Amino acid sequence: MGDQIERRKAQHIDIVMTQDVAAAGITTGFENYRFIHEALPEVNFQDISLSTEFLGKEVKAPFLISSMTGGTEKATSINRHLAEAAEEKGWAMGLGSTRAALEHEAYAHTFQVRKYAPSIPLFANLGAVQLNDGYDETHCRKIVEITEADALVLHLNSLQEVFQDEGDTDFQGLLKKMEQIARRLEVPLGVKEVGWGIHGKLAKRLFDIGISFVDVAGAGGTSWSQVEKKRTKTPIRKLAADAFKDWGIPTAEAVTDVRKRNPGKTVIASGGLQNGVEAAKAIALGADLVGFGRSILNEAIESAEALIQVFDRIEFELKTAMFGIGAENLLDLKQTENLKHIRLSSG
Amino acid sequence: MGDQIERRKAQHIDIVMTQDVAAAGITTGFENYRFIHEALPEVNFQDISLSTEFLGKEVKAPFLISSMTGGTEKATSINRHLAEAAEEKGWAMGLGSTRAALEHEAYAHTFQVRKYAPSIPLFANLGAVQLNDGYDETHCRKIVEITEADALVLHLNSLQEVFQDEGDTDFQGLLKKMEQIARRLEVPLGVKEVGWGIHGKLAKRLFDIGISFVDVAGAGGTSWSQVEKKRTKTPIRKLAADAFKDWGIPTAEAVTDVRKRNPGKTVIASGGLQNGVEAAKAIALGADLVGFGRSILNEAIESAEALIQVFDRIEFELKTAMFGIGAENLLDLKQTENLKHIRLSSG
Amino acid sequence: MGDQIERRKAQHIDIVMTQDVAAAGITTGFENYRFIHEALPEVNFQDISLSTEFLGKEVKAPFLISSMTGGTEKATSINRHLAEAAEEKGWAMGLGSTRAALEHEAYAHTFQVRKYAPSIPLFANLGAVQLNDGYDETHCRKIVEITEADALVLHLNSLQEVFQDEGDTDFQGLLKKMEQIARRLEVPLGVKEVGWGIHGKLAKRLFDIGISFVDVAGAGGTSWSQVEKKRTKTPIRKLAADAFKDWGIPTAEAVTDVRKRNPGKTVIASGGLQNGVEAAKAIALGADLVGFGRSILNEAIESAEALIQVFDRIEFELKTAMFGIGAENLLDLKQTENLKHIRLSSG
Amino acid sequence: MGDQIERRKAQHIDIVMTQDVAAAGITTGFENYRFIHEALPEVNFQDISLSTEFLGKEVKAPFLISSMTGGTEKATSINRHLAEAAEEKGWAMGLGSTRAALEHEAYAHTFQVRKYAPSIPLFANLGAVQLNDGYDETHCRKIVEITEADALVLHLNSLQEVFQDEGDTDFQGLLKKMEQIARRLEVPLGVKEVGWGIHGKLAKRLFDIGISFVDVAGAGGTSWSQVEKKRTKTPIRKLAADAFKDWGIPTAEAVTDVRKRNPGKTVIASGGLQNGVEAAKAIALGADLVGFGRSILNEAIESAEALIQVFDRIEFELKTAMFGIGAENLLDLKQTENLKHIRLSSG
Numbered sequence A, B, C, D: 001m002g003d004q005i006e007r008r009k010a011q012h013i014d015i016v017m018t019q020d021v022a023a024a025g026i027t028t029g030f031e032n033y034r035f036i037h038e039a040l041p042e043v044n045f046q047d048i049s050l051s052t053e054f055l056g057k058e059v060k061a062p063f064l065i066s067s068m069t070g071g072t073e074k075a076t077s078i079n080r081h082l083a084e085a086a087e088e089k090g091w092a093m094g095l096g097s098t099r100a101a102l103e104h105e106a107y108a109h110t111f112q113v114r115k116y117a118p119s120i121p122l123f124a125n126l127g128a129v130q131l132n133d134g135y136d137e138t139h140c141r142k143i144v145e146i147t148e149a150d151a152l153v154l155h156l157n158s159l160q161e162v163f164q165d166e167g168d169t170d171f172q173g174l175l176k177k178m179e180q181i182a183r184r185l186e187v188p189l190g191v192k193e194v195g196w197g198i199h200g201k202l203a204k205r206l207f208d209i210g211i212s213f214v215d216v217a218g219a220g221g222t223s224w225s226q227v228e229k230k231r232t233k234t235p236i237r238k239l240a241a242d243a244f245k246d247w248g249i250p251t252a253e254a255v256t257d258v259r260k261r262n263p264g265k266t267v268i269a270s271g272g273l274q275n276g277v278e279a280a281k282a283i284a285l286g287a288d289l290v291g292f293g294r295s296i297l298n299e300a301i302e303s304a305e306a307l308i309q310v311f312d313r314i315e316f317e318l319k320t321a322m323f324g325i326g327a328e329n330l331l332d333l334k335q336t337e338n339l340k341h342i343r344l345s346s347g
Ligand SMILES: Cc1cc2nc3c(=O)[nH]c(=O)nc-3n(C[C@H](O)[C@H](O)[C@H](O)COP(=O)(O)O)c2cc1C
Pocket: A012, A013, A016, A066, A067, A068, A069, A095, A096, A097, A125, A154, A155, A192, A193, A194, A195, A217, A218, A221, A222, A270, A271, A272, A273, A291, A292, A293, A294, A295, A297
């Protein structure tokens, strides 16, 4: 079982890096927004601050490394690079699904990055559907311990499971089980999607049962039906995948909706983001933090230095966008009136 | 006459399979809708049920094989494949225009598929305009008997007749005649178009005179003016056909309109559908059943097995779409609020 | 002077036939409308009537040959072909600008087509701006006599004159002069544009001074700035022409607006029309007659037979469109509710 | 320092002329407007007047040469050509940033064009941000003296400074400092952007502190982040620049907004304009003057004669557009109701 997971995790990275698995017929929706330029910002660029806090810890920038990997040897170095870069830049970091570590002790070390990132907010990750497959709070607690994480995130990935030959597709009664975990676990519990988005009403139901933060992980970037299409050995899955290329809630719409219905709650925007201007739009639309996954994977494989260069670019872009609208800090950005919807529909 | 029909029917299949006869400048309109993803479906994929009933019989899935052929030798095997696959999967089936069987006893067997499909809803088919060409309830009754059908469907194909050199183009007084047939025939009478669509007010007039079900057969798939363009020997018809490439009511608009004005009535969506996600949209917009024609013709020529694979794919797509919005059965799907109009106009 | 006009007229035909002078960035706007198909027309195609009347004469179809040529030898045969075809099919016909015939007796015969078309509505044509260049009612009367026309049409072509090296660009006080002509001339006086359109308020002012009919001659077809660009020897005109490629009121918009503000008045739609479906839309939007120019010029050069074939196609397309929405005659078409605006803006 | 500025100024011209530095994903927005053609203009083309006044002087046309260069040897001839052409045609002229002249006496002559253009409105130019870098009213006064200018314009170029390795990015407290200069300087003080636009509320704040005129210098033409991308030696700037390709307020939107909120004030439209039809739209949307920069640079390098030909073309296009809508002078054009918004969003 652990072996199967390892193989799957390795394949995911491989497929995502080498094949065309982009969503098609759907975009993140950020291109439908444009900032209204503030020609006289009345701000000193040097004074612009990106710092905020997350999971009770200060982060130097409102950024998050999205949950990606672990449980495979290749992941060991990827996770180390990510952790080192995150520590250096003060970003938060999500680990990939830590299930492999539970099922196979030998994989535990692939997730153990706390030594490289002592100060950042770090969270462990597990598929919510596992709660219908024998997992309970004991396992959740164990994952958190093994990874020395500040929080646990459960991911909702219904359609991915459908397109996996080995998928778990019983999503009944999960809300109740998540509520119990949330109540009993010593660390905060978050919920995320993996690329099809979470809407505002669902986020509300999640916050209502005690979930601490929601990552919308919306559509417009990687399409997981396309990824699994490359892996599946069932002809019908391969054929059906194409009909889901444009499935999901565009990230920009998901963030907007989740924020509107959940004032004051911690919301993370991820899904297809590529640069700091899009991040600025996400924050102006309501996000507290912005996550990057696929678009930093290349550098994550390479080295911490390569990652740091990307992080620097993203931060510079965000700062420049803030300068462009005269926002000196994230609160200014969140409250800006300088973001305009320039198109009616999302492609 | 029977010979002429046979030739026409054979040509239709041939042209549709080998030439470009797609509508242009018009689409089904389904691409203007997008499902709002429900990240936490609270459903077990295995429990999703597609069953419903049609013409008093249970069908295992809300699908229909659209009326396509008969009256030509080639049709014998096509119809057998279709019938066998329909029986296997529990789909309903429409026969192609059964006029040839009446005019030429020798062709009757090409429609006699009841032996391969004893349990499914099956219906016979006739051009409504034939009622102005000597046909009456006696003929209708005979067709039903020959085919052992559960119902008869009259098709409205005004523009196709115009583009046929041998076409019947007197469509006067048909409503009244259909009313009589509906009243006197022992089986239910349905009405369908062939690819240009039926709107809500006409559907209402049809239900008002006793028609049992309406298949919108809308635009966006095969263009029948383009098909007849390839057959006609009249230069003027060939030239004029192009001006009608974008004629018709997009299928999605037709279904929406017909449902809105005819609550509680049996509505079939067909015309250009290719997969189960589009079928899910059609049902969410108001269809009870969804028909597939052109997009399964390839496999229909090949074998029942090939067809079954397509049917499996379509059902899997529909189930996955339902899972994606947390619908456990067709009633949930029909009542969903998770379908969103994402564009203003239809291309 | 007559020589110069002859050269210009010959060049126009030549340029229009061989070079790309299409408007760009603007369309007729008819593509923004779609007919709602009426699956049960309750009409016999054979009974559909296209006849109407114009200038007190019956026309067999609501069609008009737009004013194109005359005053050049080449025009003699073109005009003869047009007249013969018009007589054969019962279309109305407009002659090209008959100014040459006045300035040069020798050219008069190029316009004298009444012998080939004894029964149709025929009208002579003159640039309205000539009224500021020495022309008055005497000249108008003479033109009508020479051509045995049923009416005279004055064309408004301000931008064309600007782009002609020899252009007359004093358009002051023309309304008053047109009013006088309208009052004193024995035949009806019409007004047309040449491809940039007439809007509703101007049409009203024209009808108010006694103009009998208005031909919108809107944008989306031939761009006259592009035509004159090919002729001009002034570098500045050549360079400036491109900025006017998308100038004008799209034909569909012009017709709609003119009709809305001028109920009961005689309105002609022309400008970029190519087929009978577009003609049907024009009529449904408010036109009484529909004119074709550039799109029949090829055949006009060739022969009357070639023209007749095009006329047959256009009539067949119109009839088929009417059949498609269940309109038995032009009044039905004018009053149809089956025309839908499917896009917001015109490209 | 003067050397550095000289190098920068020379590079700017070089890059703008030879490389692709166009804004992408954003346009000026003028293509979203279309003039409603007035087929009967009732105007004599010869009588159309373009004259207006600016900075207390009469200009023969509502046109302005946008601030471009100076402070480099190459600029000497460019500025001379521009001045000679401006004098010949009666256009206003803005000099490029005159900072170099202050820091390096030797460069002063590159801006001294008053001898070639004794009668036109001429203005000097300085980066507003310099007021945070040691510049004050004394320097402003000196620049005006050296250049014999009628006014001084301060440019706001926040994002350009961010993308320059040597950029000044402290934009704090500039409004107050501009207010002082405006109060104390003997000539009028204007404010402009450099290609990202000024919106209506900011313009109001500027007029409120005593600024005499505002040039929106909006987006859709040259992208200054793209220009600086070619110059920068910092990898992060090079990478980040692409995210700002579509930044800014489209020129048409900026003009509209600035005019709406500042009735009666002097507003200049510039940014990406290419011809006189766009200029006509800008004026109809509210501009008093229209500026051209990049699109006349080629000819500015060549000769005064080449420039004059372009100016003639632009004036001819403007006049023709005015003729096309029946406007005899700029007041008519400003008050026209013949400009229509044909699309909802700007690309
Ligand atoms: C290679 C790869 C592996 C991933 N593995 C996980 C995972 O184990 N758990 C999870 O919650 N999300 C996983 N994701 C999803 C991401 O966390 C994220 O939600 C999604 O990719 C959208 O963001 P992006 O477009 O920036 O990549 C993975 C993504 C990638 C690209």
